[in-house]
Amino acid sequence: MGPGPSNVAPSVLKAMSAPLVGHLDPVFVKMMEEIKAMLRQVFLTQNEITFPVSGTGSAGMEFCCVNLIEPGDEVVIGINGVFGGRLAEVAERCGAKVTRVEAPWGRILEPGPMAEALKGRKPKLVGLVHAETSTGALTPVPEIARMAREAGALMLLDAVTSLGGCPVQVDEWGIDAVYSATQKCLSCPPGLSPVSFSARALEVARKRRSKVQSWYLDVNLLASYWGQDRVYHHTAPISMNYALHEALRLVLEEGLENRWRRHRENHLALKEGLQTLGLGLASQEGHQLWQLNAVTVRPGTDEVSVRQRLLSEFNIEVGAGLGPLKGKVWRIGLMGETSSRANVKKVLQALEVCLA
């Protein structure tokens, strides 16, 4: 029940442990097509370029940046936690001139300051973290995406923790580039990063003046492997793709809306139970993540001991606070398979004992 990896369904573990086939085997090629099709359904997009990058969520973040940014490009990044900061750092390592639009940790990125930052500017890209796993805040996307488009910028979204746990509407919101990860609300082991590029984003990547600085993450090469050409690029992580295939099947079998509702209801049940224990959430009221709850540690409580006791006595992992929230919150994940009423009860009972 930490900030991910979440628990994984037995059928996903079983699928992952099937014997290996080659990365150009017809059986695997068919599976690749199905993974792409299912990812489009989960991202709610028609984007042709939609596939899993062969690395974790941070590799997906880097995939988006290295392909879309060239040295000297102006980029605007919203930062209200660890992952916005990381995105700015990755963009800078691609040579971007980054304007940071900051909000206090735990708060959302409001459209106002973003509008201010965009005024009179023509950045190439605006980047935003949808669900900040470090703080438990969910920033609304549509208005900021609209402003980005009006400024002529590509809109880049970090959907690592949001995808599969709450609405992520890539086409409807006008997102040009999005990355996620398998180990959060998709409930697949970590190791792959689903990404999607709009036609507009792909065109930017195709018309670059300079080569993409990463060969491994070059969308022009990856599109030839994941597209109809099947040109060998790298050896895809076969077993991880087996796992993702089954995890996506389970997501769609449950249905996106049912899945979102389940995440919402379990979050509300946890929040209510926490209140009974005198505990509240550190993130902004009205914008709290369903899948990640940053619980404020009361003054006088030994944060580390409680966390260690939850693990050793109750077999429950919860996350520590990061950055300015270090020592101040526990991060309780209710992601994918982990989001269940039984787990909500279990963690509340355990917390009650530990805080007694």
Next chain:
Amino acid sequence: MGPGPSNVAPSVLKAMSAPLVGHLDPVFVKMMEEIKAMLRQVFLTQNEITFPVSGTGSAGMEFCCVNLIEPGDEVVIGINGVFGGRLAEVAERCGAKVTRVEAPWGRILEPGPMAEALKGRKPKLVGLVHAETSTGALTPVPEIARMAREAGALMLLDAVTSLGGCPVQVDEWGIDAVYSATQKCLSCPPGLSPVSFSARALEVARKRRSKVQSWYLDVNLLASYWGQDRVYHHTAPISMNYALHEALRLVLEEGLENRWRRHRENHLALKEGLQTLGLGLASQEGHQLWQLNAVTVRPGTDEVSVRQRLLSEFNIEVGAGLGPLKGKVWRIGLMGETSSRANVKKVLQALEVCLA
């Protein structure tokens, strides 16, 4: 029996499908230590910096280049197949001025031309592919590594296909940076790239003037996660590390020398059987890989049909030729678990039928 992924032992698949724990869980941290210790045994090195990068072999190649190369650096790369060419390409994307030392595909990189290229130069790095998976040639390393050191360069070795199938003596040979992959002779699914840096290489990475262009592959950050500090960097691919842990255990249980001998003997048995069928190897006599056999297609044989028939009728995957060897060879892998007398017999019998 293609060029990888190789077959995987049942106990590796079983280990991989264990329930997930967090990437900072004490159980996982202990496993990380064991993986590092076992990798050092397999690489025959004492290097502190020895761990699996969270991506496939090409990510390991990129890891070495992005950390050791800065824009404008002079680099010399030996090229006698696909992977040497890829290494040069990756180095160039890091801003290197690359001198290519080329040998015909199927031949080894001789020390002579390398000495010629190094004469009067002071490159920062010399890169070499040990086992060229695209051609089946095994280039001897020690002499070239010695020349690189005398020229004041770091020695970088691609051990993707060699590690676990034939001697790779990182410390003895004076290798400064090495990368491999899990899906060849280690017989673990693809998805991780074991790497190792000498103290000298690490110092170069630590004293860079510019930031490493990849955040995901920055050794300075990764060393803090894989070292004693356990600073969160990215979410490690937990299940893949479970698999690697068990795969390495099996390698060491068999013993490196026994494993090399097994690969050698099965290669020789295959070669003998091929001769009986009137088939030879395309790679240089005396330097043929034990784990990957590039079999010359006889004139008049329909290369594609034979390969498809092997797969559909006999359930045997063999690889196609790449680049100048396209249509001219089949690549038969005898890697890790796949290297068995039973498989040698199976593929010879199937080839006999297909060529009749």
